[in-house]
Amino acid sequence: MKKVLGFVFLITVSALNACKESDPPLPDNLVQFESTEQGMDAATQSSTIKLKLSRAVDAATPITVQVTPTGITYGTQFTTTPAITNNTLSLTVPAGSSETSFTITKANSIFLSGTETIDFAITSAGNPVLVGTTKSLKVKFTSIISTGTTLTLDGGTGGSSAVNSVFVDLSNNAATSIRRDSWDLGFYSGADFRVILNNTTGAAAIALAKNDLAQVTAADTAGLSLSVGNFDPAGLKWVDDVSGDLTKTVIASISATDADNKVYIINRGTSGSTPAKGWVKVRILRNGTTGYTLQYAGIKETTFKTVSITKDDAYNFKYISFTTGTVVDVEPAKARWDIEWSGGIYKTSDGTNDIPYYFADQVYINVLGGVTAAEILTSTVSYDAYADSNIATTTFKNDKYVIGSNWRVASQTSTGVRTDRFYVVKDAAGNVYKIKFISFASQDGGERGKPKFEFKLVKKVS
Numbered sequence: 001m002k003k004v005l006g007f008v009f010l011i012t013v014s015a016l017n018a019c020k021e022s023d024p025p026l027p028d029n030l031v032q033f034e035s036t037e038q039g040m041d042a043a044t045q046s047s048t049i050k051l052k053l054s055r056a057v058d059a060a061t062p063i064t065v066q067v068t069p070t071g072i073t074y075g076t077q078f079t080t081t082p083a084i085t086n087n088t089l090s091l092t093v094p095a096g097s098s099e100t101s102f103t104i105t106k107a108n109s110i111f112l113s114g115t116e117t118i119d120f121a122i123t124s125a126g127n128p129v130l131v132g133t134t135k136s137l138k139v140k141f142t143s144i145i146s147t148g149t150t151l152t153l154d155g156g157t158g159g160s161s162a163v164n165s166v167f168v169d170l171s172n173n174a175a176t177s178i179r180r181d182s183w184d185l186g187f188y189s190g191a192d193f194r195v196i197l198n199n200t201t202g203a204a205a206i207a208l209a210k211n212d213l214a215q216v217t218a219a220d221t222a223g224l225s226l227s228v229g230n231f232d233p234a235g236l237k238w239v240d241d242v243s244g245d246l247t248k249t250v251i252a253s254i255s256a257t258d259a260d261n262k263v264y265i266i267n268r269g270t271s272g273s274t275p276a277k278g279w280v281k282v283r284i285l286r287n288g289t290t291g292y293t294l295q296y297a298g299i300k301e302t303t304f305k306t307v308s309i310t311k312d313d314a315y316n317f318k319y320i321s322f323t324t325g326t327v328v329d330v331e332p333a334k335a336r337w338d339i340e341w342s343g344g345i346y347k348t349s350d351g352t353n354d355i356p357y358y359f360a361d362q363v364y365i366n367v368l369g370g371v372t373a374a375e376i377l378t379s380t381v382s383y384d385a386y387a388d389s390n391i392a393t394t395t396f397k398n399d400k401y402v403i404g405s406n407w408r409v410a411s412q413t414s415t416g417v418r419t420d421r422f423y424v425v426k427d428a429a430g431n432v433y434k435i436k437f438i439s440f441a442s443q444d445g446g447e448r449g450k451p452k453f454e455f456k457l458v459k460k461v462s
Helices: 002-020 233-238
Strands: 030-033 037-039 046-053 063-070 078-082 088-093 101-105 117-125 136-138 150-153 164-169 174-179 184-187 195-197 202-208 263-267 278-287 291-298 305-310 317-321 326-328 339-349 354-365 372-377 408-410 414-415 421-426 432-439 451-461
Touching: 030 117, 046 088, 046 136, 088 101, 184 291, 202 233, 233 354, 278 305, 305 317, 305 326, 354 408, 414 432
Parallel strands: 037 136
Antiparallel strands: 030 046, 046 101, 063 088, 063 117, 078 101, 117 136, 150 451, 164 174, 164 339, 184 195, 184 317, 202 263, 263 278, 278 291, 291 305, 317 326, 339 354, 372 421, 408 414, 421 432, 432 451
């Protein structure tokens, strides 16, 4: 009898534990576009379109997208990667990932009227993924004025040391990712002849009292650290003005008199977990009134390489990489981005002095492109309530760090998006958007290196 009762008891306990420990079913895993509309103006050669899932998949999952061009011909005027077959894109979400993407590329030297479009529609997804509500996307070959959407930026690998910078064009629902270590110097396209260091990799430089690269050797680096990661106040002298003031770059304004242009030693910094790069010596001259001539070499090298950089008024800067020895694409045209998410050297205080400090998850505004912004506390007006009528009393600033790192907290005791504030951005055309950050770390439901935010159009330029 005791054995029977014991057996019944075990069955009962097991049943109760099974009910107690069973997890509720997960919500549907949906795949959808980030927005319903995206623009590609004449200055945009290619654009990457992302499809987002609610969460990562356990196994590689196929996604099928129907493609319908209007007024533009595939293979002649545009192509895609991967290629289209029978008006269909076959995509795959890799195991462990929560997104997939494809790229549209326009053919060179084609004329488009701006009325051309391509409609993309998600038609199927492999089990257990389902097609979400934002299943259609219209790409217009002209600028659009977005009414707003939700974007998750692709900072790449590295978490708090994410390897990418991401440029966002709010009006076109577009985000462009670029590796932070893909460039070393930026050459200003404006009236002055200014050259910037790569602040996002912690690059630093110092001028020498020499104007001949051949006279500079490893001996010139003796006792020189050029490190901005050791909390030394002196480090601020080795980096460009952290507020973005172009009159205070480490490399002086390039003189029209060649003899006045000195040699600089540059510590190229690092990116994420990659090793620090080798130091270089550089000398920069003017190339007439339209560009620059860069001379550079490794510290121990006795001969130098030369690169010509031509100013382009459509861009804030043109960039070069010492790794490739060429001009490289970094930021989009200045009229085609509003904010940049990245990391970079700013400053903090050690209690006595300002010291250089690398802040992750910074958001810069495109001040050189004419963008302004304001921080709004929700104690004044809520994000949802902020409207056209509030713009007149909003103080917009042309400060690169209006958003900066103020939008989030990242400390040993607290990490997450600040919910007591949001931001209002006025683009160069005058369109006004409000931005609310949603997540950026596991503590607030996000992923470090892939910040998520919502934006909405408040006022459209008529």
